[in-house]
Amino acid sequence: MPLHPIADKAEVSVEFPDKAYIGAFGRNSQFDAYADADSVAIKLVRPGEERREAVMHLHYGMPAEILAELARSLAGRDPLDEAHRSELFAAATELCAALQPRTSDGALGAQSN
Numbered sequence: 001m002p003l004h005p006i007a008d009k010a011e012v013s014v015e016f017p018d019k020a021y022i023g024a025f026g027r028n029s030q031f032d033a034y035a036d037a038d039s040v041a042i043k044l045v046r047p048g049e050e051r052r053e054a055v056m057h058l059h060y061g062m063p064a065e066i067l068a069e070l071a072r073s074l075a076g077r078d079p080l081d082e083a084h085r086s087e088l089f090a091a092a093t094e095l096c097a098a099l100q101p102r103t104s105d106g107a108l109g110a111q112s113n
Contacts, residue, residue, distance in 0.1 A: 003030035
């Protein structure tokens with residue numbers, strides 16, 4: 001799967017009772033996000049001497065819950081700055097379009113409720 005440059009930044013932390021792992025992924029890092037039949041995956045890669053890689057596989061219910069919680073959180077706070085708001089809006093619009101029902105020939109079908 002092709003990796004894409006990270007335009008912003010990400011940080012991953014995993015905490016255990018006796019230790020913690022923290023990895024930062026900045027502009028020199030890359031990511032991939034993909035979906036399969038059962039889940040979605042997010043992969044972050046920092047190349048070079050301090051190479052780090054983090055991959056999360058989430059069954060579809062988990063990203064759905066995360067998106068719903070993000071929506072509630074954003075609705076309850078001051079508006080985002082225009083740059084971040086427009087990035088998120090464009091990505092959410094693409095996601096909504098990709099989730100629309102399609103006919104057998106790939107055309108968009110009627111939306112059902």
